[in-house]
Ligand SMILES: N[C@@H](CC(=O)c1ccccc1NC=O)C(=O)O
C-alpha cells in the first residue's frame with residue numbers, strides 16, 4: 001500500500017502565532033484580524049497580520065546585528081536544513097558555557113532547550129543566554145546554526161550583544177523562540193526555512209524536527 005505519509009516522526013517546534021503572543025517588551029504586539037468575512041457576504045475569508053519580525057519562532061538575519069549584513073531574503077538556506085543536535089540545557093545555571101555541552105558527534109546545527117515548560121502565555125526575562133565563548137567553540141566544531149527556546153541568544157538587557165556578535169564573526173545563523181518541550185536530547189533532522197522578507201532583519205519560521213533516517 002502506498003502512502004504520502006512519511007514513517008519518520010515529526011515534531012513541530014514552532015510557536016502558535018495568535019493575539020496575546022508574548023513579545024519583547026516595547027515591541028509590536030502580534031495582531032491578526034479578518035478583513036473580509038464570509039459571514040458578511042464575502043466569497044472568502046481573508047485576514048491581515050501585524051507583527052514584529054522577532055515574534056514567535058524566527059531566524060535572525062545578519063542584518064539584525066550587523067548593519068552591513070545580509071537580509072532575510074538573502075540568506076542561503078543550507079544552515080536551516082539538515083542534521084542537528086538538541087541539547088537539554090535545563091540544568092544549566094546562568095549562561096550556557098562550553099562545559100555544559102555534550103559530545104557533538106557529526107551535528108553541525110545545535111539547538112538548546114532551556115525552559116522546563118515553554119512560557120506560551122507570559123513574557124519571561126529570566127532565560128539562559130549562550131556565552132560568546134560557547135558560540136566560538138561551536139564555530140570551531142563547524143557548527144553553522146545555533147537555536148534556542150529563549151527569545152534571544154543574549155540576555156534581555158544586553159547592550160553589547162556578545163553572543164550575536166560571535167555568531168556574526170563566524171557567519172553562523174540563529175533560530176530563536178523554538179518550542180522544545182516535547183523533544184528529548186539527541187539527533188534529528190531540522191527543517192526551519194525563514195520567510196523571504198526583502199530587507200528583513202529576521203524571518204518568521206515554521207520549524208520542525210524529523211526523526212533521522214537511520215534513527
Ligand atoms: N536580540 C533579539 C531581539 C531584540 O534584541 C529586540 C527585539 C525587539 C525589540 C527590541 C529588541 N532589542 C533591543 O532593544 C532577537 O534577536 O530576537
Ligand SMILES: [Zn+2]
Nearest residue numbers: 054060176202
Ligand atoms: Zn531574533
Ligand SMILES: [Zn+2]
Nearest residue numbers: 060152153176
Ligand atoms: Zn537574536
